[in-house]
Amino acid sequence: MNCLDYRRMVILTDGQLSSLGAKTASSLIRYRREHVVAVLDPQHVGQPLEGLIGWGQGIPVIASIEQALAFEPDSLLIGIAPIGGKLPDAWRTHLTAAIRHGMSIVSGLHMLLRDDDELSEQARKHGVELLDVRDPGPFDRVAVGMAAELPVKRVLTVGTDCAVGKMVATLELRAAARRVGWDAAFVATGQTGIMIEGWGIAVDRVISDFTAGAAEWLCEQVADRQIAFIEGQGSITHPGYSGVSLGLLHGACPDALIVCHQPGRDHHHGVEKRSASLLDHIALNERLANARHPCRVCGVSLYTAGMSDEDARAAIKATAAETGLPTTDVVRFGCDPLIESLREAFELP
């Protein structure tokens, strides 16, 4: 089955509903609202979802799989993405209960559920699916730079860190591009994007020799579209993930970059040492991209969640002045400046 075949999902967040840790859950609730019947989070039972994450009004927060049954769920989706991707032991109870009640499990963890003997046996016994969306399968293509020759215009989001809104910016840009009449595709490169779009490859789960090859293959799949918005991963300066970011950059051979950044964040998530500046990231990404294919940075998307509208506007203005680039928060203020910039760069109608 494809992730889009599940249309009555319960999302497991287990206490992490209000934190950055639940970014898979919050994105599914944002982009597949109509397919989410409940959120399983015993620590937040009965609390309104929109108060916890900002959206999802009307979706109940419940304490157990048994409470979910009233909503006739078809699946339990694991809604967190911890560093390293391991399955917390405490969640096993929820997973086995779901399987027992005939629900399939959708997971984006590095640890593949199908490699777990207990869960595999239970799933077989109850005739449900363990859908490991992060598993790229036996992928073994080495990139040769051919994405540069594809007719589709390729726009990649890159970031100054993880969790600065790259996937959201990519999805919002695709939606905005469609609204102005462009034939626009979204290319999912991570587990959450795949859960939302129904296809893609989690490039960080591919053997590193083949990461760029995965990006190249993904671009081929949308070769006949007018423009493709490719979800970025990590950051070119992140101590853990920079290799994934560069493999994606050189495999996709983007024509344009949109840089994603959170104002004030000057350290990588979970890392002590101060990170490079936004300007450094812009210059470095542009230079690395141009080592393979002509490419320019066409704008900045700021992640201003938690700021007042006034502060967000001030941050956008300051960033536009600092970088000389069209700047917006795509969620709060829309994509117009970035769409205009891309229209000009690609001479689109």
Place this chain on the structure above:
Amino acid sequence: MNCLDYRRMVILTDGQLSSLGAKTASSLIRYRREHVVAVLDPQHVGQPLEGLIGWGQGIPVIASIEQALAFEPDSLLIGIAPIGGKLPDAWRTHLTAAIRHGMSIVSGLHMLLRDDDELSEQARKHGVELLDVRDPGPFDRVAVGMAAELPVKRVLTVGTDCAVGKMVATLELRAAARRVGWDAAFVATGQTGIMIEGWGIAVDRVISDFTAGAAEWLCEQVADRQIAFIEGQGSITHPGYSGVSLGLLHGACPDALIVCHQPGRDHHHGVEKRSASLLDHIALNERLANARHPCRVCGVSLYTAGMSDEDARAAIKATAAETGLPTTDVVRFGCDPLIESLREAFELP
């Protein structure tokens, strides 16, 4: 068993003995001469090895496993590293014959021999080992940049392409450093290096989220040494492998870089588009490394095989003038300029 436990090896090259494709074979013959009893290459039977690859005098080139038996071999080592790492079907005959005669198989291919049902069954039946040196096992560590805090001085070789002598430069530098009395380690990051040194991780075979983590782990293993020479991989601008190169760079947090280059090579191996210049590679690597840890390029190692001594000297002189860096061909003219440069950089005795 460890690769160093095999001391009577036959090396399979099967017709590729004179080409770049046999770089695993030629490196094993260079660095483990005393453990190689024969080379299996039906297309070059009876030809002197030193005429084909430049060294290995006295090692016979033979046509079949049966002919190898006179040398009492303990293992057959696969001596090529093709792009993508697949096992050519034609080789299966040699492998099964070797197993039948009680020889273990040593492989650095992406394709793991143990995943091959026929070979696995044969190996079990005849009590021999299938040693997949490229397999990193279930490695799942995310780097956090802690290699920067280790007391050992870390020197990474980086390149303008694959196959420009990074591993050889790293091994020669370690040997030269020991000759001047430094407590120097070699850190193998690829299959051939592991076959020579007996330990290491093939970082290009690690899941890309964990590539930098593998480099970090490797550095920890030599933390108490004075200086570590870390084998580089790929190139920061290679369309297929740049992610591996950057993961290694940010995971290892080197204090110094040695840049490896072949004069006149301005295209990546197997790639049409022209590559960035040597100067661009130096600047880009230095900038990317410094995003995580203070680092400087301490010299250039040129790969001048195939040039006359006079031409090689001229190339070295020109490169030193162009880059302003100590330059040598470590094989042809030794490591002195690079060792002096590192001595100065690290204030070593």
